[in-house]
Amino acid sequence: MKNANGAGSQIGEFDYVVVGAGSAGCVLAARLSEDSGVRVCLLEAGPPDKSPLIHTPLGFIFFPKTAPINWRFDTTPQKHLNGRCGHQPRGRTLGGSSSINAMIYIRGTPGDYDRWAQLGATGWSYADVLPYFKKAEDQQRGANEWHGVGGPLTVSDLRYKNPLSETFLQAAAELQLPFNDDFNGPKQEGVGYYQVTQRNGRRCSAAVAYLHPARSRPNLTVISDAHAERVLFDGRRATGVRFRANGAARTVTARREVILSAGAFQSPQLLMLSGVGPGAHLRAHGIEVVADSPEVGANLQDHLDYTVLRKAKTPHTVGLNLSMALRFVPALIAFKKRGEGLLTSNLAEAGGFLKTDPSLDEPDIQLHFLPALVDDHGRKKHLGAGYSCHVCVLRPKSRGTVSLASPDPTAPPAIDPNFLGDEDDLRRLAKGARIVHRLFDAPAFAAIDGAQLYLDRNADDAALIADIRARADTIYHPVGTCRMGSDERAPLDPALRVRGVERLRVVDASVMPTLIGGNTNAPTIMIGEKGADLIRADA
Structure with missing residues (x-):
């Protein structure tokens, strides 16, 4: 791998230029460069992933907020959250958000991908994407119908499990909630x-899995x-x-192609800065319109999370206390x-997927239990000592x-x-919070339970x-902000090509038509794997 410092204004000519070295961008750079006759350039706004805190799983809690x-990033004031501006951390280094996340490996349900296909994302059903999940994966438990071995991304069981995580599972059993040994099975x-995406107890980011082995x-x-x-155009090319x-x-x-893998916020931003997006919006900012694509930047979906926090009488919590120091x-x-x-812990060791209504076909909420008081993204x-549990509405x-x-x-x-913005989300989130309250009130927590x-x-509803x-x-x-689909309003076609222009694709989480039921790192890596094959097929 050549590391260019960028001497001179023109760096060079390549077959493919990939923007963003995150979960999908690292996959693309590695897969496309497997062909020795193809030259690939990967651009990343952030620095190399050299910090030891990146590669130490628990290290992400020690990163300074600056x-x-x-x-x-921050959001605009949120009308339904008392006008608050929310916080939006995103990775800015090789590996992107896979270098700062909690390393949880979740794919979602088969129904998530079958619905993509039903919405017009032809070729993206569960049967279509499962081979790419397996191709990416090096499952430490071994291969089976749902899992692969030998792929770049190591998926392993936790090497350390906090005793409080077991307490959480005991409480779930007391509530007769089912145990699940494989959420991706x-x-x-x-x-x-x-x-988790860990290898030998250390973080296996997309950079570690895909980019580092390609350095030579x-x-x-x-x-x-x-x-x-901005993307440069000759006409619409x-x-x-x-x-x-x-x-x-x-x-x-x-x-050959420019490929944007800058994520759900910056891929649409870069398209708009380059003249591809809602025409009136671009002209209002003095940007010449290359292609009027009204839905670039629309369809943003995210998992809103609510946290229940309780003090505890136990030496096992992670946080600002004497026990942790010792x-x-x-x-x-x-x-x-x-x-x-302890330092191999991802902190969110245990959790699960539950239904707020037993008649539902799929779980509609997700829990992340932490043996720590994690409040306001760790900023408060x-x-x-204490523990907390996050709950979010999955779809x-x-x-x-x-x-x-x-x-x-x-x-x-x-x-x-x-x-x-939709009242149904609030109703489901409130029901999920009540489930967490029931878990924390279960007998398993009685001996250590403190103030909420x-x-x-x-409290009432x-x-x-x-x-x-x-x-x-x-x-x-x-x-979702550059969704793929078969309809002409979709910014991308199912091959991830940007409509209205040539030789430009988007390959990252922004292409999802709908949010999957779970953490999004594994699906984004899958999108990178399938995207690389789509690009090579066109070539």
Whole structure:
């Protein structure tokens, strides 16, 4: 892999230019460069993934909130969340958000992908995408009908499980909730331990899985600290990308295709900055319209999350307490010597998928249990011991937008998830919160149970809804802003080609027509795998 610093204004000519070294971009760069006759350039706005905190699973909780590897976006004021501006962390380094996430490996349900196909995403049914999940996967339990081995992405069981995670599962059993040993197997419903994208106790990001092994290839050039400003066009044909590095504007040329993998916020932003998007919106920002595509930036969907937090009388919690301080040095030694112990925890070790109504065909809420008081994305600190559980609605009906706040490429986009825009989302979220309250009131927690934060445990529905509006926020799964489909209004066709222009695709979570039921990293890697095959088929 050649690392270019970008001397001169013209970097060079490549067959493919990929913008964004996140979960999909790393896959594309690695897969496309497997052909030695093809030259690939990968642009990443952030720095290389060198920080030890990236590769230490529990390290993500220690990152300073001003770390340059996080875009730290905010939403516009949310009408249904008391006018609050939500926080939107996104990865800004090689590996993208897979370098800062909780490493949970979830695919969603077969119905998620079958609905994509029914909505016009031909070729994206569960039967179509399962081979790509298996191709990507190196499942440490071995291969079976649902899992693959030998792929780049290591999927493993947790090497460390906090005793409180077992307490959570005991509470679920007391409520007669089903146990599930594999959320990506024959059924999703139930509670259990999550599998994680870890290799030998260390984070296996998309960069570790795909990009690092490709470093020796002379036909792959990776340029980090390179902020893409716009796609270059000759008429309606994409010819390259202008980006900024070291304070200077530079260009790179694509002989075959430009592929945007900048994520659900920045892929639509970059399209609009390049003249592809809602015509009136672009003209209002002084941008020449290359292709009027009204739904670029529309259809934003995300998992809104509500957290129940309780104090605890136990030495096992992770946080600002004496017990954690005493455990840290032994944990560091165990991690460095054997890749074991507390620092291999992803914190959200246990959780599950449940139904708020038993008549539903699929689970409609997801739980993430943490043996820690994680509040407001970890930005609010609580002294002492405690535990918390996140709950989100898996398939929200609310739809939001991503638009331009400015024609300045360095300005963040205007992100409006329109959280709780549909009342059904609020009803389901409140029901999910009540399930968490029941779990925390189960006998398993009785010996350690302490005070509940924010909301009295006997609060009525009105108080619960008020607390949801006061505190709920994303659990980091934005998708859908460059949806694929067979209808002419879809920004992309099912082969992920941008309608109205030539030689330009989008390959990332923004292409999803609807949000899948679970964490989105594994599906995004799958999209990268299938996208690479679609690109090679056209070539």
